[in-house]
Every structure is written in C-alpha cells, then in structure tokens.
Amino acid sequence: MDSITDKAEQLRHKISQAEKELQDLRMQLEELESTTRNLNTNQQLGSTSESAHPTDTIPEWKWPLSEEEYSRYGRQLILPTVGINGQLHLKSAAVLIVGAGGLGCPAAAYLAGAGVGTLGVVDGDTVEVSNLHRQIAHSTQRVGMMKVDSLIEYCRGLNPVVSYVAHREHLTPQNSEAIVSEYDLVLDCTDHPTSRYLISDICVLLRKPLVSASALRTDGQLIVLNSPPTAQGSTEGGPCYRCIFPKPPPAESVVSCGEGGILGPVVGVMGVLQALEAIKLIVTGVGKDSNSTPKDPIAPSLLLFSATSTTPFRSIRMRSRRPNCFACSTGSTLTLKELRAGSLDYVQFCGVAKPVDVLKPEERVSAKEYNDILTKQPDKDHLLLDVREKEHFEIASIPGAINVPFSTIQTRSKTSTDDDSLASEYIPKSLSAHAPIYVICRVGNDSQLVTKRLKEIGLDANGERFVGDIEGGMLAWKRHVDQTMPFT
Template sequence: MNLSTNKAQELRDKISQTEEELQDLRRQLVELESPVPDPSAEQESTSALDRENPVDTIPEWKWPLKEDEYSRYARQLILPTVGIRGQLRLKSTAVLVIGAGGLGCPAAAYLAGAGVGTLGVVDGDTVEASNLHRQIAHSTSRVGMMKVDSLIEYCRGLNPNVPYAPHREHLTPQNAESIVSKYDVVLDCTDHPTSRYLISDICVLLQKPLVSASALRTDGQLIVLNNPPTAQGSKEGGPCYRCVFPKPPPADSVVSCGEGGILGPVVGVMGVLQALETIKLIAAGIKEEINSTPKEKVTPSLLLFSATSTTSFRSIRMRSRRPDCFACSSKSTLTLKELHSGSLDYVQFCGVTTPVNVLKPEERITATEYNAILAKQLDKTHLLLDVREKEHFDIGSISGAVNVPFSTLQSRGKSITNGERLELEYIPDTLPPDAAIYVVCRVGNDSQLVTQKLKEMGLDKNGGRFIGDIKGGMQAWKREVDNTMPFT
C-alpha cells in the first residue's frame, strides 16, 4: 500500500515537473516566433514615406480591418446581417457583461469571438464546483479564482485581439455610473431581481441599450430593453425593465427552500441568445442611432423559452414605455445623483428575505435531539415528514422519512383544508393518534410553515399529539449528525 502510494506521488511529481518544462518550452517558442519590432525597419518605412516615389516599398495596408481579422471573421463578414460595416461597428463598440455565470459565460464567449471593441465583465464572485455544470467558461482547475478573471482567460484564448476589462466587484448604486458609462451596450446576465432593477435604472439614466435574460429550472426569458435608448420622458425610447415588470416578484418566491434548480443548456441557450441580440443590435448601428433619430420603430418583444413545452419558443409583443414608469417616463424623478446617494434601496424594494420564524421554541427540536430520538428508539412510532422536493429527497434523506413535497402541500391547499385527505394520503393508518409528527425541510423555513398548517388542520388533536420541526433542516442534520449526507 505504502509502496504504491509512494510510487504514485513520484509519478505525480514527475508529471508536474514535465508540465513545467513543457510550459517553459512553449513560452520560449512563442517568444521566438512573435515578431520583434525592428527599429531600423521602422526608420526605413518612415523615410520611405518621405520619398517622392515609394514604388519599390511594400504596399501600405489600406484596408479598415487588420490582415488577420479578415480571416478570423471571414465567416460572419460575408453575411448580410454583418458585412464589413457591421464588423467595423462591432470593433468600435464597448460591451459590458454583468455577471460571469451561466448566462455571462456563453454570452461573453460569443461576443469575444465576434470581435467586439472592448469586452468588460462585472462579477464579485469566485468559481465554485457547483457552477461548472452550466458556467462553461470556467474550469475545475480554476475553482476559487475570481469569475471575472476566469471568464476573461477563456475569452482571451478564443480571441486575443479583443481588449478585456475586468471589474472584480458586484454592481452597486455607488459604482454603477463609473462602470457602465464606459460602455455602449449592456448585458444583464445576473440572477437576482435586485440587480435587474439597478442595471435597468443605470441604463435608462446613461441611455444604454440593455439585453436582459434570465433562466430558472427549465425555462428562460429574453428581452431587449431601452432600445432605442432615448432620454427619460421620450416616447421614442424602448421600454425599461420597470415598464415590463413594475413590481418585483414576491420575495418569498425568490429565495425559498425549494429554490436553486437549473438545467445547464437552458441557461446556455439564453446566454447565447443574448450574444446574438447584442451582435444584431451593434451590427445594425445602434451606437450611431443613440445620437440621432432611430431609423425605424422597434417593436419590443419578450421571448420565452421552455425546455419542457412542445413549443420551445414563444414571443410576446410588449407595449412601449409606460407613461407612468418610475424610471423612464416624463414623470420620473430618478437621477444619477439620487442613485449614487444610495437613497434608492433596491434590496428593500425587492423585499427583505428574512428567515421564517413562526414557531415557538417548544415546537422545534434540533437535529441532534432528533438523532437521539432515533438512536434510543424513543418515540418509536413517530412520523418524520420530509417536505423537500422529491429530487432533493431522492439524493439523500434520513432513514424512515416520508416525502411530501412542500409544493404538493401548497398546490393541494384547498382540498386538504379539512385535514381528511391529508390524513388519508400521507399519514399511515398505523400511526397512533398520539404519535408525534416531525417535519424537516432543506434549511428550516418550509418545515415551520408546514408544521403550522398541520396544526391549523387540527392534526395535533388539541395538544394530544406533538407536531414540530427540525431547526435548520437537512443542512443542520448534515452539520450536526451525518456529514456524509449528499447535499445540494
């Protein structure tokens, strides 16, 4: 055993040493092959320009793109949508990608490949292993690295000609103006309503078109906002995020125990579409339109994608700007000064998500206490209701737990109000009327609501039966009792 361990270590050392040598050789080769500016050659060319008849000199490069760019972009240059004009527009446009995650990775990669002028990336997070199934520009070896740096490294590998600008921080009301003002087009690749409203507001104030997308579970949506990006109060401008979604979704629906599922290709599709819309906008001349009258009226539309529906894509026509929009209408009082001062509280606006706290201390037990009940075979005939979604439950659960997802309880709320159906469906006939019911969920929020509901339904037999939840849910169980519990 020791022998093979030593041998394996020896091999690992040898591999890393060889890899270092290989890297060094590659570096030497790159240095050798890269053209070194020759001062005498430059002198010659300057003096050649001075000559009256420069016939015997190498012809001057007279085309608008660099030589290698013609071959790099050859396949898009010959498309009517792009053409040489579109390519030059791309090359002179600075694009900002906010969020280097599931949407930002494919979006930035395609924009880098297409040859935008400058590509800025904003994100304050680092790469985690759980990101990799969908955030395809990162890699296992870059876990722990700033996402911005990881994404830029990937894009630079695709296209080293593009200047990249890292912004290693989250967008805030304080830094939004100084970051966004440097760009011509903005992509919202974030995943929370708080940032969506902030990004939309700054784009309205600075008159930047905004390509916004989102994805959750198996669905996605995409919309090009503030297009054309005319001044606040102008009826010619495209709607902003607040015109389409004047009110944020309920805070509870944003962060809940059941949250978090996402299929990699779904968010990938949406990110790719964001890049596509951005390229179309730029190639069509949005940058030139910002300072002039728009060529034609754009009809805003919301594109919906569903991976599970028979019609994968649906497009919904949207209205133009709302006459009473908080941000972009003539009634708006939103200013850069106000935004910068922090008087607009985006977190507050989107609802504060505080942990649920509806149960009394005596109605809750710790994971350790529940483990003691199990270990000592106390309370043998109790019922443990696990209210996580089935997929979470299937990955790992406490032995003997019965799975009744919170969503099932919610959707059948009406039919179970009298308690009869629930008793018949989920509570085994063999459970004595005085046997305790414990409820567990992912982090201990849903379990409280279920406990409360079961009591309201009279299942506690007027105090004859204990109903309570496990504080901190399966997260606490993993921490306190069984750290092998697979947990997502």
C-alpha cells in the same frame, strides 16, 4: 469527528485560496511574458530590417482592421448584415455583462469571438462545482476562483485581441453608475428580481440599451429593453423592465436554480440568444463611434423558450413604454442622485428581506439532536416530514422520512378550508396522538413555514404534541451527521 470535519473544511478553504493566488500569479506572469515577447519581436523586426535593407521601410498598413482581425473575423465580415462597417462598430463597442454564470458564460464567449472592442464582466461570486454543468466557461481546475477572472481567462483564450475589464463585485445602487456609464450596451445575465430592477433602472438613467434573459428548469425568456434608449418621458424609447413587470413576483414564488433546477443547454440557449441580440444592436449603430440609433427599431417582443414543447419558441409582442412607469415615464422621480443615496431598497421592493425566521428556538431541533433520536431511541414513535420536492427527495433522504412536497402543501393550504381534511393528508392514521412531528427541508426555510402551518391547523394538540423543524435542513444533516449523503 466534528474537529476533524472542521479541520478538513479549513484545509479545503486554504487550498482554494492558494489555488486562486497561484492562478492570479500565472495570469500576471502570462501578461508579462506576452509583453516581453511583443517587445522582442518588434526589436528583432527592427534590427533585421535595418541590417538587410537599411534604406527600406515597412509598408504602411492602410486597412481599417489589422491583418489578424481580417483572418479572425473573415467568416462574419462577408455577411451582408455585418460587413466591414458592422465589424468596425463591434470593435468600437464596449459591452457589459452582469453575471458570469449560466447566461453570462455563453454570451461573453460569443461576444468575445465576434470581436467587441471592450468586454466588461461584473460578478462577486466564486466558481463552485455545482456551476460547471451549465456555466461552460469555468472548469474544475478553477473551482474557488472568482467567476469574473475565470470567464475572462476563458474568453482571452478565444480572442486575446479584445480588451477585458473585470469588476470583482456585485452590482449595487452605489456602484452601478460608475460601472455602467463606461459601456454602450448591457446584458443582464443575473438570476434574481432585485438585480433585474436595479440593472434596468440604471440603464434607463444612463440611456443604455439592455438585453435581458432568464432561465429556470427547462424554460427561458428573452427581451431587449430600453431600445432605442431615449430620455425619460420620451414616447419614442423602448420599454424598460418596469414597463413589462411593474410589480415584482411574490417573494414565495421566486424559485432559484438550487431549488427548482436548471437544464444546462436551456440556459446556454438563452445566453447565446443574448449575444445574438447584442451583436444585432451593435452592428446597426450602437457603439462609441456612432451617435445614431436604428431608423426603424424593431417592435419590442418577449421571446419564450420551452425545451419540452413541440414548438420551443414563441414570441409575444409587447407594448411600448408605459405612460405611468416608475422609471422611464414623464412623471418618473427616479434619478441618479436617488440611486446613489440608496433611497431605493430593491430587496424590500421585491419582498426578500431576510431568510425565514418564524419559529422560536424551542420549536427547532438540530440535526444532531434528531440523529440522537434515531440512534438512541430507534423505537420512539414519531413522524419526519420531508417537504423538499420529489426530485430532491429521490436523490437522498433520511430513513423513515415521508415526502410531502412544499408546493403541494402550499396549494392544499390555499384551496382547502377544512383543517381536518388538510391534516389527514399529512399524518398517517397509525401515528399516536402525542407522537412528535419533525419537519425537514433543504436548508431550513420551507420547514419553518410548514411547521407554522401544522400548528395553525391544531396538530400540536394545544402544546401537548411537539411539532418542530430540523434547523438547517438537509444541508445541516450532511455537514453534521452524514457527510456521504448527496446534497443538491
């Protein structure tokens, strides 16, 4: 069975690679055909005009935008807040989107539709099926394709006039200067603190305004940073990300979309708002052809969005630059040289160095080993604690498992000093004193922490009772035991 599963995985991988190569070839063919069509059209126009009117010439176009651009952008050109000058600012601006996911897709689409001159996209990931409910620029047909290429293909379908630049890699301290320096404005559409601090730092050093947003579950937040983008130490500049959040959140409190979930329209709202803020900045002066910044910059504020609240939007006014900010203050030691050298370890700073690894091999069992217990020793007295959150547990679980969410255990551990009381909440009274306890989570991280905690409060009876976790969690169970089980 394992060999069949492995062979199927290999075939799926080969199919994905073949589809990506085919898509790349299609894009190259499309570009060549487009170039050929343009050349043929020009040749036909030239031959027609020469034969029909040998002495006539095509009237010189005297307007700042092309005829197609007037048609394409007409509905926003007539807005007093945009007008012809605003559209020219958009056309001359280069915008970088870091992250081609739930935020980046709607942000890129509306910026492309608005007619920015150059749109760059940075991302090193590929499209997965689980992305599609919220990352609306991707499609089922492009699963396995680089997200950058998928998003650019979508945007090119909306507006082929825009120049698109693909950066098929993640932003790092080493490549950030070379990439960001080519743009006038940056949108942070990532989903992790390490990326947010790096993007903010490079924007401070290169004096680029930054539009940052985030979304989780049914909530989102948005803030415009480093605007106006003055030099380090200037009191006139807007705050950076470190001014607002000088310390990263505790590593254990950082919840990903995979763990906490996300409602598609919520992240869509935040991405659209990012595009809106970017357009507002550009039409008021940010761009290659403008050396000025707005005369009266708007005071920085943090916009909070809650899809379940009766008042979904709230705005909190923020302070200007912190006088002791690590990145943008007078005493800052942050430099491009330091960044390039890798002196700043953003992973270590945010406390996310590596996956959890706190148990010894003998304290862990594989998914197959636990399945053998269920199938070969069905009457064996034991306990399986599933520490995923209730919503995950309700989707699918192993028969006989008891759900005790990790968040509940964390809260109980912090507030309780009575270990006997703590144990009584986890262990049924009917369980015998030496019956083994197994712990399972989503991918094998939380289960290790819970196992360690259960041992600390003495549930292993000084080594007489086995207390351990199932290595790899429910993901391993799906891969090696029950391929039909849903995994989210």
